[in-house]
Amino acid sequence: MGHAAGKDLYRRLGEKVDGLSCRAPWNETLREILKGLYSEEEADLLVRMPAGASTIGRLVEAAGLPDARLRTLLEGMAAKGLVVDLCLDGESYFMPAPMVIGFFEFTMMRSGVADVKRLSRLFHDYIEEGGGFYQANFGAGEKVSVMRALPHEEAFRPEVGMEVLDYEKASAIVSAADKAAMGACACRHKARHLGLKPCSVPPGVCTSFGYAADFLIRRGLAREASKREVRDALARSRDLGLVLNADNVRRNVTFICHCCKCCCMALRGIAKHGYPNAVMSSSFICEVAEDRCSGCGACVSACPISAMSLAPRPAVEREALVAEVDQTTCLGCGVCVMKCRDCAASLARRGKRVIHPETTFRKIILGCLERGTLQNQLFAEPGNIGQDFMRAAVGAFLGLSPVKRALMSDALRSVFLKAVEAGARLKGQGWATEL
Ligand code: SF4
Ligand code: SF4
Ligand code: SF4
Known part of the structure; x- marks a missing residue:
């Protein structure tokens, strides 16, 4: 195989990555990220790989490499999270990892990454500082995000008797999983290397399930976890007021993220950068019973995306202020509801159905x-x-x-x-x- 280095290999790799499930528009910061992660031989292989999952046999043809060399390269790339491999019915399939969820997270979940501080800065600058990342993925009103908000089950008041489907409950997702893993939170790891204010959330909370957990465990990117550990992590996240963001599917949910407003790039995409669809909402929305609201503001402080505010009451009978929900951005996560001591905030089903992809x-x-x-x-x-x-x-x-x-x-x-x-x-x- 002749390397395509003379034709600006990393530019072609950038085009390839940009054409996967998450857009990654080209700029010089992206070039630096790609050069920091992929050797020339790895970059050349990735450019030649089909966008979807391929067997080794198909990749031998596509890459024009001897079988043994191809396997060595793929093993090294899978260990770095540059390709994802699945083992199904005795057959292995390899596919290029997109940037998100993909080589950004896997790089920041790995330990011992050379130059991790520099890579953290590059990822941060690329995603958050004018690289056009959010715009390319959410700027045209795109609705299908990789993540959806998962309502905290404790936010549903038993007396209301709300029907909540299994895919909308963290407890049911954990119970159904055949394997679970926990690993470093990529966003918090990145923030730590940027020297930002340390987040109070423990770093190893990223939770994955099923074939995703299997990939992360096999490749040393996360450790196997018991269901009890995962349930404990969910309870702690509830107490810390974190948003649970789950894989945006109804079947075979592969992860639940435990997200804070200070570090999570998806929540920052909404609150700081103004892209409300960076996380797809749950099927619920927060409602405030005005007659019960004391205007205490606990929900306003708790909401990680500033979807709650206090507004003057039209006619001042008792308290002067009442909580108001921004219906266009509320994720239906339930974090604010759990902080409302007056039982004024609650989760209700949205009037318009939210369709989360099935698979x-x-x-x-x-x-x-x-x-x-x-x-x-x-x-x-x-x-x-x-x-x-x-x-x-x-x-x-x-x-x-x-x-x-x-x-x-x-x-x-x-x-x-x-x-x-x-x-x-x-x-x-x-x-x-x-x-
Ligand atoms: S999405 Fe949330 S839990 Fe997942 S890596 Fe980012 S902050 Fe961590
Ligand atoms: S926490 Fe409850 S009572 Fe306090 S402002 Fe919010 S909705 Fe009103
Ligand atoms: S208003 Fe409440 S339910 Fe809506 S996003 Fe904020 S914390 Fe979550």
Whole structure:
């Protein structure tokens, strides 16, 4: 294999990464991040890899490398979290890791990363300081985020008898998991290396489940955890007033994050940078019973995204102030409800249904459709002339706003997703639709 270094290998790697499920627009900071993480040989391999999951046999063809060399490279990249591997029914599949959730988190979850301070600064600058990251992923009103808020179960008052589905309960997600892992929180680890005010949350709280936990444990990025440890961590997060942000799927939830407003880049994406869809809301919203509200402001201090405020009462009968919820940004996380001693704040079902993707496959398809990268998943073979043509043609078609809007609409979304799933099954990748 001849390296494509002469044609600016890292620029091509940047294009590849930008075309995955999370957009990563090019700039010189991204170049520095990529150069800090991927050797030239690794960068060259990643550029040649299909966007989706591939067997070793498929990768030998795509990369033009001897089997043994390819395996060595992939093992090294998986240990660094630059590729993700899954072991299903005795077969291994490798896929390029996007930036988020992907090589940003995995790098910051690893121990012994050379130059970690510099990488922390680069990631911070890239994501938060004008690199266009939030804009590229959420700037056009994209709704499908990788994370959704998970309401604290303790925020539901038993006397109300609210129906809460299993995928909306952390306790049910933990009970259903066949494996759990806990590891370093990437955002807090990064913040610590930036020398920011230390966060009071313990660092090892990132919780993952199922095949994601299996990947993280095998690759030394997290440790296996008992369900009891995970439940204890959830209870502590409730007491600390953290937001639980879960994998934005209804089946096979692969993680629950325990997020604070000071470090979490998703919550900062909402509160500091103004992108409310950086986390998809739960199916609930906070409501305030004005007649009970004392205007104490505890909910305002507790809300991590400033969706609560105090407003003057129209007619001052008792207290002068009453809590008000910003309905456009409230995540329905329940953190404020647990701080309200007067039982004035509560969680209610939203009037408009929130549709969380059923599976990871559907989350990726819908997220990529919204972000203009679906063609890379559908025609995933780089360097194949037929697929290159289809990628360009279908990409142009799917990029048309009316087409995108129609496919995301309630009327067509389900039909569209079923058609893509049928296509995956025809290609022998039916297993992926079940993830
Ligand atoms: S999303 Fe939350 S828990 Fe996850 S890495 Fe970031 S701060 Fe940590
Ligand atoms: S915590 Fe409760 S009582 Fe206090 S301002 Fe908020 S809603 Fe009102
Ligand atoms: S208002 Fe309450 S439920 Fe809504 S985001 Fe803030 S803390 Fe969460």
